Amino acid sequence: MAKRPFEGLKVLDFTWGGVGPFQSNFLTYYGAMVVRIESFSRPDVTRQGGGFNPRAAEHAEEFRDPRKRLEFGAAFAVTHPVKKYGISLNLNHPEGVNIFKRLATWADVLVESFTTGTLEKRGLGYEDLHKINPRLIMHRTAGYGHTGPMASQPGFGQTVTSLTGFYTITGWPDRLSVPISSFYTDHLSPLFGGMALITAIDYQQRTGKGQCIDQAQIESGINYLSPLVLDYAANRRELALKGNKCSYAAPHGPYRCQGEDRWVAITVQTDGEWEGFCRVVGNPEWTRDSRFGTLEGRVAHSDELDEHVNRWTADFTAEQVMTMLQAAGVAAGVVATAQDSEEDAQLKAYDFFRELEHPYLGKQKFFHPPGFTLSDATAEIHRPVFLGEHTEYICTEVLGIPAADFKRMEKDGVFD
Amino acid sequence: MLSCYRVLDLTDEKGFLCGKSLGDFGADVIKIEKPGGDPGRSIGPFYHDSPEPEKSLYWFAFNANKRGITLDIETADGREIFKRLVRTADVVIESFKPGYLDGLGLGYQVLSSINPAVILTSISGFGQKGPYRDFNDRDLAVWALSGYMYITGEPDRPPLAPSYPHAHLVGAMNGAVGTMVALCQRRLTGHGQQVDASSHQGLCFAISIETKLPWAFQRINVSREGRDRVRVMARDGQVKLPLLWECKDGSIAFFFWIGPNFVKHNQDLVRWIRESGIDPGLLAGWDWEKETWSRFTVAEVKEIRRTLEQFFMKYTKMELNDLSLEKRIQLTPVLAPKDLLQFPQLVERGFWRQVEHPELGESITYPGGFVKVGEGDCGIRFRAPLIGEHNEEIYKGELQMSTTDLVNLKERRVI
Numbered sequence: 001m002a003k004r005p006f007e008g009l010k011v012l013d014f015t016w017g018g019v020g021p022f023q024s025n026f027l028t029y030y031g032a033m034v035v036r037i038e039s040f041s042r043p044d045v046t047r048q049g050g051g052f053n054p055r056a057a058e059h060a061e062e063f064r065d066p067r068k069r070l071e072f073g074a075a076f077a078v079t080h081p082v083k084k085y086g087i088s089l090n091l092n093h094p095e096g097v098n099i100f101k102r103l104a105t106w107a108d109v110l111v112e113s114f115t116t117g118t119l120e121k122r123g124l125g126y127e128d129l130h131k132i133n134p135r136l137i138m139h140r141t142a143g144y145g146h147t148g149p150m151a152s153q154p155g156f157g158q159t160v161t162s163l164t165g166f167y168t169i170t171g172w173p174d175r176l177s178v179p180i181s182s183f184y185t186d187h188l189s190p191l192f193g194g195m196a197l198i199t200a201i202d203y204q205q206r207t208g209k210g211q212c213i214d215q216a217q218i219e220s221g222i223n224y225l226s227p228l229v230l231d232y233a234a235n236r237r238e239l240a241l242k243g244n245k246c247s248y249a250a251p252h253g254p255y256r257c258q259g260e261d262r263w264v265a266i267t268v269q270t271d272g273e274w275e276g277f278c279r280v281v282g283n284p285e286w287t288r289d290s291r292f293g294t295l296e297g298r299v300a301h302s303d304e305l306d307e308h309v310n311r312w313t314a315d316f317t318a319e320q321v322m323t324m325l326q327a328a329g330v331a332a333g334v335v336a337t338a339q340d341s342e343e344d345a346q347l348k349a350y351d352f353f354r355e356l357e358h359p360y361l362g363k364q365k366f367f368h369p370p371g372f373t374l375s376d377a378t379a380e381i382h383r384p385v386f387l388g389e390h391t392e393y394i395c396t397e398v399l400g401i402p403a404a405d406f407k408r409m410e411k412d413g414v415f416d
Numbered sequence: 417m418l419s420c421y422r423v424l425d426l427t428d429e430k431g432f433l434c435g436k437s438l439g440d441f442g443a444d445v446i447k448i449e450k451p452g453g454d455p456g457r458s459i460g461p462f463y464h465d466s467p468e469p470e471k472s473l474y475w476f477a478f479n480a481n482k483r484g485i486t487l488d489i490e491t492a493d494g495r496e497i498f499k500r501l502v503r504t505a506d507v508v509i510e511s512f513k514p515g516y517l518d519g520l521g522l523g524y525q526v527l528s529s530i531n532p533a534v535i536l537t538s539i540s541g542f543g544q545k546g547p548y549r550d551f552n553d554r555d556l557a558v559w560a561l562s563g564y565m566y567i568t569g570e571p572d573r574p575p576l577a578p579s580y581p582h583a584h585l586v587g588a589m590n591g592a593v594g595t596m597v598a599l600c601q602r603r604l605t606g607h608g609q610q611v612d613a614s615s616h617q618g619l620c621f622a623i624s625i626e627t628k629l630p631w632a633f634q635r636i637n638v639s640r641e642g643r644d645r646v647r648v649m650a651r652d653g654q655v656k657l658p659l660l661w662e663c664k665d666g667s668i669a670f671f672f673w674i675g676p677n678f679v680k681h682n683q684d685l686v687r688w689i690r691e692s693g694i695d696p697g698l699l700a701g702w703d704w705e706k707e708t709w710s711r712f713t714v715a716e717v718k719e720i721r722r723t724l725e726q727f728f729m730k731y732t733k734m735e736l737n738d739l740s741l742e743k744r745i746q747l748t749p750v751l752a753p754k755d756l757l758q759f760p761q762l763v764e765r766g767f768w769r770q771v772e773h774p775e776l777g778e779s780i781t782y783p784g785g786f787v788k789v790g791e792g793d794c795g796i797r798f799r800a801p802l803i804g805e806h807n808e809e810i811y812k813g814e815l816q817m818s819t820t821d822l823v824n825l826k827e828r829r830v831i
Contacts, residue, residue, distance in 0.1 A: 005604070074632075214789075227461060235465060346547055346616065373612040
């Protein structure tokens with residue numbers, strides 16, 4: 001069998017929330033050995049929030065145990081659908097710091113997502129770790145980066161997104177802009193960060209050189225909006241919010257279908273697409289209205305056109321409209337709910353949402369690989385690691401700490 | 417870091433960003449356009465609003481750090497030239513309709529027989545297989561099927577798509593990550609492979625925690641909530657608070673966190689509210705260590721909302737930014753590119769870069785690198801190519817063609 005992309009790579013994962021794990025996960029999916037450091041006193045927010053799962057009642061006893069309760073955090077199952085090793089460390093104990101250092105010596109890569117100072121004040125900054133492991137890659141992701149006036153400000157996706165421009169691109173002309181989702185860049189910046197991380201690994205394997213990478217999530221986020229930056233820089237123009245209107249397509253937007261709050265999105269740009277659209281609609285008289293004969297005309301009279309289209313779509317389900325129009329080469333898609341995605345035929349063809357058994361979460365079908373598929377390597381999915389699940393294994397087997405010392409450390413509160 | 421790699425970039429706007437991100441780390445990316453120029457050059461906005469192929473700001477933004485040649489791979493000569501280029505390439509990126517390259521006799525099997533180490537990265541709306549493979553994958557259709565459209569917008573209006581469509585940028589970046597994974601595997605196996613990146617799957621991944629999770633666990637169907645995206649459980653029911661709040665001159669983002677990590681944060685916030693001259697009301701009596709939202713009724717949560725609304729309206733967004741930094745409160749101004757160009761954190765980090773455009777006689781400000789690295793650089797080195805700008809450099813300099821060959825190919829519209 002072909003070697004997996006990150007076979008033999010050793011990764012230390014000191015991340016929290018979404019952005020950090022989403023980056024180290026790229027390595028875990030494809031064969032790296034990843035050791036995740038956590039603590040019980042400062043648990044990952046995704047272990048706490050996201051809504052406890054409805055099976056809590058079935059596991060009432062475990063749920064009352066504050067430590068075990070952290071395994072019920074459903075969001076953590078989304079941020080950690082991969083096989084990681086878990087160690088719980090008390091970094092306020094000098095021996096905990098020491099174990100961190102030993103792991104940083106063992107590792108090829110350290111991925112972390114704390115604000116400036118968290119590691120430095122414990123003697124675990126890049127300068128310190130570089131001395132003990134010169135080939136270490138230290139990949140640091142933070143909302144605002146590790147320099148500048150906001151370096152020590154923790155960043156949460158909800159507020160970080162605000163400083164990327166992403167909260168200003170969606171809205172109706174007569175109302176204030178609305179967010180696309182609640183922590184949008186948390187899901188987009190890991191693509192840039194993860195790509196940078198793997199680039200550094202590739203470089204390390206070729207040259208033996210380590211380095212420190214500083215990802216400011218706002219800077220990664222802005223890189224998706226470059227055309228808007230250039231438009232302002234060159235033309236002093238700001239994006240106008242247009243609701244669902246588009247200057248180069250009509251019909252364009254969501255159209256109401258059968259059922260409650262059911263919609264299909266349609267966009268018609270070229271004359272060829274318009275002809276296909278008219279054919280599917282059955283060439284009624286309004287499609288022959290000369291005002292709709294050109295793209296310019298359709299855009300200029302899009303309100304009236306939308307009324308016709310809405311009257312047509314109302315008689316069908318969103319799936320029917322999508323199928324009919326796509327068969328004619330017209331871009332159309334169901335405005336999908338989470339339930340639609342669960343049943344989506346395309347995602348099924350890719351085995352996207354996979355079912356896994358978890359002792360406390362039960363059987364759930366929502367663990368998934370990233371948005372790309374490799375022909376020679378499978379993304380492996382696994383139930384999320386428990387807090388400190390492998391503390392003993394990591395200490396005794398990976399670091400070679402004698403069993404008696406480990407027991408003593410346990411008693412001394414080195415692990416948390 | 418990637419200067420040892422050569423990338424042939426056949427993409428349209430669905431894939432521009434993939435090659436650009438590799439170029440940001442120094443890869444030698446050669447953008448291959450149809451003779452006459454890539455259709456992506458017709459995407460606005462345009463420099464000084466002149467809709468010309470050499471003035472598309474969209475093209476500038478996502479094709480910087482690439483050299484450019486023209487080549488029609490639909491001609492037999494064009495295919496042969498492309499095959500010669502594949503011999504020395506590490507990566508080929510494409511975003512044609514699935515199966516198009518196979519139809520031209522340039523599918524993965526053929527490329528791999530020329531150069532077994534080559535990686536073929538395909539970027540598309542829905543992927544290279546499955547029932548949607550041949551769908552028209554314009555941005556809006558992919559965006560709708562991803563689930564983002566359904567949850568964006570106001571509850572009293574239809575679902576809403578962004579006025580800046582960007583679904584395919586997510587597919588392109590998935591392609592870039594996949595390409596790097598494939599390069600790492602190649603060092604272990606010696607072989608290239610195919611990377612199949614889908615904007616649809618990339619977005620379904622992104623939205624997962626927001627909609628898929630509540631559906632999988634509690635059969636909650638997340639829908640449109642406008643700005644009210646913070647759900648809290650009051651004693652007598654659920655109630656929503658805004659994520660984005662109005663202030664004196666715009667909006668700010670403030671997500672009302674509670675819990676053990678936010679005890680001091682929320683105490684500081686209440687102190688600030690009082691200092692501003694607003695009565696913190698119900699917030700004043702909240703024991704942040706012990707109590708959750710269940711302390712309050714829905715009506716009381718609404719009263720807290722009004723207190724916060726009044727408080728934020730006392731300040732401008734930049735006043736709130738400065739004061740929240742000083743007091744370490746999780747609050748940020750909602751900024752557009754215009755404001756971001758002046759924003760202290762980005763300015764101080766030297767994020768913005770001036771890129772020279774000699775043909776336009778000026779420099780334009782671009783976003784800088786998406787990360788800061790210790791080895792080499794990440795960011796813009798040079799502007800996007802003009803149509804066929806590097807034809808001579810590559811065809812003559814590398815493929816040893818003569819001037820006569822070039823004229824000949826040009827006359828036959830191959831280049």
